[in-house]
Amino acid sequence: EAQVTQNPRYLITVTGKKLTVTCSQNMNHEYMSWYRQDPGLGLRQIYYSMNVEVTDKGDVPEGYKVSRKEKRNFPLILESPSPNQTSLYFCASSLSLAGFNEQFFGPGTRLTVL
């Protein structure tokens, strides 16, 4: 089944404790993104990657890191989480950049930083 998976689905952590949220897709998609969703602010892009070893900042990259060493994986790293990073996070992938592209979203990771 074509899908985007994320782990963990739920995470409660404390300020400053490094964490990684994994994302994997099995559709051989070139383009992957991380978003966060917050009430009143909608869906905002954090980082994106156009292919292996190619990443770039989205709208709200501060406090986050990403890597794309393999085409299928795109982990999101919070080196020193803070309470304002409490949010619902989604990973997404799409086949390419241009033309019609459906973005496939993962199930989400609900992160709480105390």
Added chain:
Amino acid sequence: DAKTTQPPSMDCAEGRAANLPCNHSTISGNEYVYWYRQIHSQGPQYIIHGLKNNETNEMASLIITEDRKSSTLILPHATLRDTAVYYCTYVAVETSGSRLTFGEGTQLTVNP
């Protein structure tokens, strides 16, 4: 960023058509209109997209006005499983695989 206006909520009876409006008056000629939906807090799910012409797929129909400043998503026979938040957005053709921005969308509630 895509600036769209959608009603915050709508109700629909099961089996009836649900018509969800969206205003996107700042859309440019090379930008697709996309509709996604989100059930509870699951990942958003693609529904349909269009550029100029009306479109139909197995999930829905999309009607785009001639001036492209607004569109309507039609779910022809709404079911309880269609209860979700529906998002309208638009993205340039050249970068349509790139970032999406969603506002608050329309909460559609389908009632038995």
